[in-house]
Each structure stands twice: as structure tokens, then as C-alpha cells.
Amino acid sequence: MKALLINNTWEDTHMFKLVVTDMDGTFLNAQGTFNKAHFQALLAPMKARGILAFCTGKQVERVEAVVGDLSQDLFIIGDSATRIQLNGENIYTKTLDSAVGQQLINKIKKIDPELTIIVCTPETAYVENSVRDQDKSMVFGSYEQVTFVDDLANLTAPILKITIYDHKAQCFNHVNDLAEFQDDLYIVAAEESWIDITDKAVDKGTTIQFLQSLLNIPADETIVFGDGYNDMPLFENAAYKVAMDNAYPELKEKANLIALNHNQDGVVTTLNVLLKLAR
Template sequence: MIKIIFTDMDGTFLDSTGTYNKAYFKEVYRKIKEQNIIFVPCSGKQCERIEELFDDYGEELHIIGDSAARIKYRGKYIYEALLDNNTAKEIIKDFSAQYDVAIVACTSEGAYVKDTISEEDFKVIRHSYAIVKKIKDYAELTDNFIKVSIYDKKKRCFTILKDLKKYADRAYIVASEDAWIDITHKKVHKGAAIKWLIEHLHLNRAEAMGFGDGPNDIELINEVEYSFSVSNAVDELKEKSFFITKSNDEDGVLKTIDMILKLQEVIHE
């Protein structure tokens, strides 16, 4: 029996326009609740941004956000793993000198960008973060970081990634797509957060289902028994998933969940 469902957001649950079929979700979510299943969105976006996306349902969901550095439930963070302040600033300084990219420094107070950021880049970043503040210098930030994200509108992130290997023993670094790199605590990734939440809820991986599309979802599908890639996923993830469903633009995640719920209903009749 499936008791918990994890899904990546961008490219998986969300369609190419960054939204989802809300009428269909309302119908499927009603069935999810009827079967006492826990639905968990997983994203690089701020937890607050995910709450906004799910309107009236946001606060009742367990949300794995901020690139799996945080889990939020009913307005409180129940899990948090922070990136050392010195490590984060060293990476920021290094990359600011090497590349013309937008850097997002995330702390518990919100997401910070340089006040020199272009309006074009700021609009893109604002799409993923509910709280974005502009600062003159990242040196102003004294707390440890939730994460650092690099946005490259030239889409060179898979190439840029090799220059971050020297920090691999101090941070977890992954390109979620060709325009984004996420840098978190070295033990932070979707798989670690999912494993923690499953144990926290006294469940097990045999009761878990998960969906993804990118290389940063490999850890996600490794922690669930029933793993799905959407048809638009990268080949690497498809090869590691047990099933391939329809694309993010065809409501692949919702259709699969709906089908599984109907099967579980029949089994328990």
C-alpha cells in the first residue's frame, strides 16, 4: 500500500508554463486524503513559494523545499540542515570573480541577491523565491546559509559544475537543469530529506512512491519503492526508475497517482 507520495516540482509536477491542472489536482487530492496518504512536494524553491503554488492546501502539506535543506509542515520547519557561512561565502566570491551569473544566497531570513542584478535575472529568481532581498555585499550575511543557488541565463551550468568539484568535500553541489546549480550542506539532498521524513512519520520505503525528471532526482527515486520518471526526464533518471509515465505537460504525475489510488480502492473493497 502506498502511504506517502513524493514529487519533484519543476519539469515533473509542474508543466512547461510553471503551473499545474488545479481542477484535476483538487479531485486527486481529495482521494489522497480519503486514503490517508501523505503528499509531499519536493523542490529547489523556497517552502513559502510552494505553499503559494498550492493555494489552500499549502500549510497542510509536508514540503521539502530549499533544495531539500528544509522540511516545512503547518507553518513550522521540522527539518533543517545549514551550509557553513565561510564555505558559502568562499564559493560565492570564487564564482562572482569567474562567471557572469546571478547568485542567490539563502538564509532563514530569505533569499539575497546583489543590488546590481539585472531586472531580467531578478524576475526569473523571484519566480522561485517568495522572499527576495537585494544587498550591496554578501559579506553582510553573518548567519549560516540554507543554500546558495547559481542562475546562468546562458545555460552553461552542466559545464560550470566541473569548476565546483574542489568544494565537493564541503558541500553537496548539483545542477538541477542547465540554468541552475544548487549548493547545500554536504549531506543535504532530496534522498536524505525523504529518508528522514519517512522515518519521522514511522513509515518505510515500501510504502513510498516518487516522481522526478532531472539528475538531481536520482536520490529521490533511490529512497522510494515505486519510482517514476516523467517521459520528458533525462535518460539517466529513466534508466534508474522502475516506471516511466506521461510527461509533465500531460499531467503525468496526477494521472499516475489517480490510477494507483483507484487500484488501492479496488484492493480494499
């Protein structure tokens, strides 16, 4: 395995019982797929010693569609950590204030009318009909259940999160444009083309804390994988932190281990090595 040991904490990896991995840029390759044979071979030894969870901005139903039957008995932490599902049963949901959400939508439209706004609810993701066709294809990459409407201002459903897709890749700048909402909302640009916005008290870290409490597994027995800025809270709640070789430098600095990049099956390869070391 082409990996860089940053410190010596890995001598104790026999302790990990909970594995949490991001999807885009981490578990999935650049085409949004993964090596199913390799992952299937990992599942039996992995389940024998611990619990595996996906933690992603993708809609829960999209994760189920991508992973297929192999998602059985795996926790899916989806919609930017606002939902947790196990075998089709929802066990955790967090929404944001709907009035604040509508104010946010109005602000986003003023920043740039070409921004794609995705309003996620427990049932579906809403997108306006006026969105460019090429941007709609990006939406379907992360959302399985999508409903197109004429105006997002007419929505009455509870809002899990609001996501922005920018085909101009200016999201790091747009986070600053939304600073007035930071007291009420958690706003993070996972990468240059995507912003995820949830309630102030919700991020990957707080939701992992909920799962750890539910399973009675502490941070000391948790290993996480990530590549983006939205994985920072995830890293803060695990003793073992693995950044992909393609991860942002700031995340790599927080990691114990740098794994192969997402196009080289880095998550599965790393777990196979660690499972062998733990025997």
C-alpha cells in the same frame, strides 16, 4: 494513461503510503502552474490512504504561494531539501558552513561575473542588486521572499543553500569548476541553467529519509516523481520511482514507470490510475 511499464513491480502499488513529488518539470507545467481542479479532486482520496509531500529547490514560501490553500496538510520540502514545513510550522532545517559559503560565493564570481547567485536563509533569499533585470524575474519564479543587497559578502545570517542561475545555460560545466568544494558541499546541476549547493550531508534523499523516519513509513511504501538530476537521491530512497516523459534519460533508466510529461498533468494522472488499481 500514456505510460511505459518498465517492470512488473506495480502490481504491489497498494502498499504506497508516502507520495513525494518534485515541482519544476514534474508537478508544474512549463508555465509554472498546475491544474488546480484535477489536483483538488485527487487530494481527498490521496489523503485517505497516505501522505503527500512536495520536494523542490523552490523556497518553501514560494511553494505555498504557487499551491495556495491546497497545500494545507501537505509536507513542503523546500530550498533544495534544507527545510521541511507543515502548515506553516518548520520541522526540519539544515544549514551549511558560513565560511565555506563565502568562499564559494567568491569562487562563483570569478567563474563568471554574470552568474546570478542566490543565497538562501531561513528568512529570505539574498541576491545582489547588480543582477540583470531579466535574471531577477527568474529568481522570483522560485523565491517568494527575496532581499536585494549590494554585496553578498556582508551577510551574517545562517545559510541553507546557495543557488546559481546561469542565463547562458552552462551549469553542467560550472559543476566541474566547483570541484574543490565537493568534500564540504553537495553540488548538483538540476538542469543546464541551475545549480543547487547544500551541506555535504543534505540532498533530497537524506531529507526524505528524515521524513520517512518521522512518519514511520519505509522506502518500500514510498512513491516518488521527478525529472532532473537532483532527483536521483530521491529515487534511491523509494521502491516506486516515476520519471516524467520529459525527464533526463539517466533518471528514466532508474524509473519503474515513465509518466506523461509535466505539460500533460502527468503526476496527478498517474496517481489517479494507481489509486484505482489499489482499490
